[in-house]
Amino acid sequence: MKTNNVNAGKQKIALITGGSRGLGKNTAQHLARKDVDIVLTYHSKQDEAAAVVADLRQLGRTAVAIQLDVGNAASFLGFSQSLSQVLQDNWGQQQFDYLLNNAGIGSHAHFADTSEAQFDQLMNVHFKGVFFLTQRLLPLLKDGGRILNVSSGLTRFALPGYSAYAAMKGAVEVLSRYQAKELGSRGISVNVLAPGAIETDFGHGAVRDNAVLNQFVAEQTALGRAGLPDDIGGVAAALLAGDTGWINGQRIEASGGMFL
Template sequence: MMTPIALITGGSRGLGRSMVLNLARKGVDVVFTYREREAEAAALVQAVNDLGQQAAALQLDVAKGSGFEAFATQLQQTLDQQWQRCRFNYLVNNAGVGVHKTFEETTEDEFDQLMNIHLKAPFFLTQQLVPLLEDGGAILNVSSGLTRFAIPGYAAYATMKGGIEVLTHYLAKELGERGIRVNTLAPGAIETDFGGGAVRDNQELNQFLASQTALGRVGVPEDIGPVVAYLLQDENRWVTAQRIEASGGMFL
């Protein structure tokens, strides 16, 4: 049986890094994208190699859809050269940025940036990559707990993630004939540098969110990576078109 290969966008840091390492621990080889921190990406490739798996890091700015066709070609070449394969098994649309502004303060440029990265990129990058995805594979789109509950300051961001959850349903329906499962993972509040590191660095916000979470704390990246590794496994072959929230029980 061939080793499965996963592609994770935005995989060099934060949640993506945890996803890469946990997939490697499960015996999955990984291709991940990074935008500009090449040294971090190279270190992660080595960490995956140290776990006994193969990895490749490819540069990609998901805000620029004009580069998606060339990226698909680069991925195809990487699969051929490093794995002697023409297809991969799992796609995780994870890359993202955060903007924390009220509805009234959000500018059109900020709205467009969030739309390009969080909605257009998963739509059109997936469109380019689906021909390279194995039948019977899986797609996981990263959303947010903010589509279920509302915290002031995230109106634009959550709007894009709501779109991703709808897109997940349509992809599950249209790709189902190929046996491809498509699900949404919705993390809750996580201590990372995302959105300026507010959840990690603002103790008042951190404590408030922890007080509203059943398990009594906010999340860390290592809470999310294992969930991704679990959901992509073939043992979950009968789970598709679902929204799985990993939030420790926020705002129940």
């Protein structure tokens, strides 16, 4: 459905991958309260995505959900074409302002036990997907826009069972600095947000649902508890749409002071 937006060409729009749940959903809600409209992607749970869209519309924002498998780079051309049409139909615009590369999967396997299939899946979703999706979307991202890539506290501290996952996130952190350097001529800033342990359904909800793990996290965190989605969504929204434009090429950890 088309919208009669009197601010066509001026309305700020964010694209959030993996925006149907967890940190992506929470960031979308925070951005909506900053008067930012949202395009979110979902992998398979269309009903959850539709519910988030409805919630954002209740907040007075225009919001659209598009299916995307970030682990399938061959689909990115088609996705970019769909996104271009969505931008035109809903906002009368050809570009968007903010990109949050948030979509991801959890995987726990010790280094000695990690299979090639597990490694490839993590690489496709967390690194190759971020690399080539962002590349494909560059023509649709406005000059002066912002990119925020999601990493992990696990690139700073090591916990057994996350060698492959953390390695992919480490690669994203290096990539982000190169993106900042190479996209600076367009006025695009690129940063990394590294959450600590958060109570979401990520990793089968382990931090949220396992009382022993939750207590361990709390004991290792300076602020004395595990993180909540609001602790991350607010930071992400500030980095994307706040007065933070001079922050560039940086890794910002939001972990409550975990393993200091």
